[in-house]
Amino acid sequence: xxxxxxxxxxxxxxxxxxxxxxxxxxxxxxxxxxxxxxxxxxxxxxxxxxxxxxxxxxxxxxxxxxxxxxxxxxxxxxxxxxxxxxxxxxxxxxxxxxxxxxxxxxxxxxxxxxxxxxxxxxxxxxxxxxxxxxxxxxxxxxxxxxxxxxxxxxxxxxxxxxxxxxxxxxxxxxxxxxxxxxxxxxxxxxxxxxxxxxxxxxxxxxxxxxxxxxxxxxxxxxxxxxxxxxxxxxxxxxxxxxxxxxxxxxxxxxxxxxxxxxxxxxxxxxxxxxxxxxxxxxxxxxxxxxxxxxxxxxxxxxxxxxxxxxxxxxxxxxxxxxxxxxxxxxxxxxxxxxxxxxxxxxxxxxxxxxxxxxxxxxxxxxxxxxxxxxxxxxxxxxxxxxxxxxxxxxxxxxxxxxxxxxxxxxxxxxxxxxxxxxxxxxxxxxxxxxxxxxxxxxxxxxxxxxxxxxxxxxxxxxxxxxxxxxxxxxxxxxxxxxxxxxxxxxxxxxxxxxxxxxxxxxxxxxxxxxxxxxxxxxxxxxxxxxxxxxxxxxxxxxxxxxxxxxxxxxxxxxxxxxxxxxxxxxxxxxxxxxxxxxxxxxxxx
RNA sequence: GGACGCGUAGCUCAACUGGCAGAGCAUUCGGCUCUUAACCGACAGGUUGUAGGUUCGAUUCCUACCGCGUCCA
Numbered sequence: 164x165x166x167x168x169x170x171x172x173x174x175x176x177x178x179x180x181x182x183x184x185x186x187x188x189x190x191x192x193x194x195x196x197x198x199x200x201x202x203x204x205x206x207x208x209x210x211x212x213x214x215x216x217x218x219x220x221x222x223x224x225x226x227x228x229x230x231x232x233x234x235x236x237x238x239x240x241x242x243x244x245x246x247x248x249x250x251x252x253x254x255x256x257x258x259x260x261x262x263x264x265x266x267x268x269x270x271x272x273x274x275x276x277x278x279x280x281x282x283x284x285x286x287x288x289x290x291x292x293x294x295x296x297x298x299x300x301x302x303x304x305x306x307x308x309x310x311x312x313x314x315x316x317x318x319x320x321x322x323x324x325x326x327x328x329x330x331x332x333x334x335x336x337x338x339x340x341x342x343x344x345x346x347x348x349x350x351x352x353x354x355x356x357x358x359x360x361x362x363x364x365x366x367x368x369x370x371x372x373x374x375x376x377x378x379x380x381x382x383x384x385x386x387x388x389x390x391x392x393x394x395x396x397x398x399x400x401x402x403x404x405x406x407x408x409x410x411x412x413x414x415x416x417x418x419x420x421x422x423x424x425x426x427x428x429x430x431x432x433x434x435x436x437x438x439x440x441x442x443x444x445x446x447x448x449x450x451x452x453x454x455x456x457x458x459x460x461x462x463x464x465x466x467x468x469x470x471x472x473x474x475x476x477x478x479x480x481x482x483x484x485x486x487x488x489x490x491x492x493x494x495x496x497x498x499x500x501x502x503x504x505x506x507x508x509x510x511x512x513x514x515x516x517x518x519x520x521x522x523x524x525x526x527x528x529x530x531x532x533x534x535x536x537x538x539x540x541x542x543x544x545x546x547x548x549x550x551x552x553x554x555x556x557x558x559x560x561x562x563x564x565x566x567x568x569x570x571x572x573x574x575x576x577x578x579x580x581x582x583x584x585x586x587x588x589x590x591x592x593x594x595x596x597x598x599x600x601x602x603x604x605x606x607x608x609x610x611x612x613x614x615x616x617x618x619x620x621x622x623x624x625x626x627x628x629x630x631x632x633x634x635x636x637x638x639x640x641x642x643x644x645x646x647x648x649x650x651x652x653x654x655x656x657x658x659x660x661x662x663x664x665x666x667x668x669x670x671x672x673x674x675x676x677x678x679x680x681x682x683x684x685x686x687x688x689x690x691x692x693x694x695x696x697x698x699x700x701x702x703x704x705x706x707x708x709x710x711x712x713x714x715x716x717x718x719x720x721x722x723x724x725x726x727x728x729x730x731x732x733x734x735x736x737x738x739x740x741x742x743x744x745x746x747x748x749x750x751x752x
Numbered sequence: 753g754g755a756c757g758c759g760u761a762g763c764u765c766a767a768c769u770g771g772c773a774g775a776g777c778a779u780u781c782g783g784c785u786c787u788u789a790a791c792c793g794a795c796a797g798g799u800u801g802u803a804g805g806u807u808c809g810a811u812u813c814c815u816a817c818c819g820c821g822u823c824c825a
Contacts, residue, residue: 169762239785286786310763310777312789319820
């Protein structure tokens with residue numbers, strides 16, 4: 164538990180103080196405190212009251228909180244209580260609380276929980292303050308708090324010890340309050356529109372519905388290899404077959420892939436399906452949904468992200484081909500003509516010319532900013548990859564999609580819907596009438612990343628089976644993003660899925676936008692972290708002695724202990740896990 | 753997986769070109785009955801992430817490893 168001798172000696176000191184507190188007739192760990200108000204309630208009710216009004220009415224309150232600042236002044240003193248995410252000053256005087264009360268005050272430390280009863284007044288400087296008449300000890304902080312002005316700044320410690328981050332950095336608490344409001348607003352939106360909230364399996368025999376590697380686990384009693392789901396998609400559509408016309412699910416998905424500012428191995432996804440709707444309806448719902456949630460959470464649709472104002476109520480809609488032409492970098496030469504989207508050979512020629520053009524631009528970078536040079540290098544690398552992938556036989560639609568990801572997606576800062584996706588990258592979407600090369604699908608973006616993905620669901624079982632077979636062919640060509648056959652899903656379609664629109668939305672990413680968070684780890688309470696070994700910090704003797712014993716776990720080890728089964732070597736029969744590539748929800752690079 | 757950056761007291765941060773490892777907050781002791789990043793005085797607190805190497809001498813330079821961050825895959 165201790166990181167140093169300093170902490171150990173502080174802990175011993177605080178234990179001695181607890182004994183002194185008990186000698187004063189207070190319990191070291193009492194069971195309750197009958198508060199009359201929360202700190203936010205006090206601020207709400209009397210935050211504007213004048214000194215005269217407070218004096219005339221003599222409001223008495225009993226509030227509890229954690230001491231976040233303490234200033235003793237001889238026979239009196241102040242402290243700042245924090246509770247419910249807000250702070251309230253208290254004033255303790257010897258002649259008001261008595262000898263015992265003041266002796267307790269002198270034994271208090273930063274971080275202790277106390278309860279106070281007294282009346283409200285304003286100090287000379289105008290601060291709303293409780294004039295304490297009775298002081299109750301509630302719980303002691305046995306370890307030192309972070310620096311009181313800067314809070315806990317170390318990013319790693321903020322993630323690993325979120326319990327400290329939450330009380331030391333109130334803006335961190337605010338992020339998670341907004342996350343809760345986001346979830347509530349999402350549910351309200353769908354509940355009001357007649358959607359049924361459902362829960363589908365997290366542990367599945369085959370990980371379907373998205374393009375990602377799954378985690379593997381095992382059910383002992385049934386001796387059954389299972390995967391953690393990567394998406395609920397195919398289950399939710401089975402429910403629509405079953406007559407649940409409008410369903411939604413907000414739950415965790417698990418993808419066994421890298422960690423980044425936009426990816427955590429477990430993340431929260433909203434998916435919803437609506438019978439008799441198509442992707443045009445979904446575009447409308449998406450815009451309404453994001454706007455509604457922004458207003459519920461922030462009271463406004465304007466949010467600042469990376470220093471840029473984003474209005475989540477103002478959406479653009481572009482087809483993928485329009486977007487590529489619009490965002491085509493001038494350093495890459497002429498924009499692809501429409502014909503370039505029809506034939507692999509023409510597209511390859513266009514890509515090759517763009518690579519040459521970019522190389523030329525990169526050889527004369529005197530007037531470019533370093534940021535732009537880095538962007539151009541990234542774009543050049545991505546175009547090169549698309550080119551060679553195409554030369555090796557990738558379907559033209561897949562190349563167009565990769566081209567879109569390279570030159571458009573990072574630049575979609577303002578809310579944008581991109582629609583009409585190539586059929587080759589959309590095996591679960593329904594084709595556009597009269598245009599078999601494209602499907603009724605869109606993804607929506609803001610802040611430079613994908614927020615969600617939606618389409619008119621393919622409901623022809625024969626066509627679905629054919630698409631799955633095409634995906635198997637893609638996999639044999641070496642594309643590990645190809646989808647896996649799900650025969651029971653095809654069977655469900657054969658019973659008749661009505662025309663249906665379905666959508667997935669990355670809840671963590673929406674919260675990032677609404678809170679201005681640059682990393683997904685800032686909106687996940689306990690993001691996945693590597694194990695810390697003894698490389699940092701001194702291990703206390705107890706845990707060092709019992710290092711291998713199961714009963715003494717270092718706090719840093721607990722998470723990974725819980726999750727260790729997820730990291731086992733897949734082994735030879737890790738079968739199709741790599742191959743289980745499916746739909747299009749938040750596809751991975 | 754790759755590139756780059758970071759890791760110094762419980763916390764927030766210094767330490768020039770390699771030359772005695774420092775400050776603020778917090779802690780401890782003393783003073784102070786309207787302070788609010790309270791103030792005044794004193795004390796204490798370090799295996800500079802870990803392990804090696806170069807050097808008369810390493811927080812500083814080199815190598816490997818661990819952890820974190822950013823970008824890329």
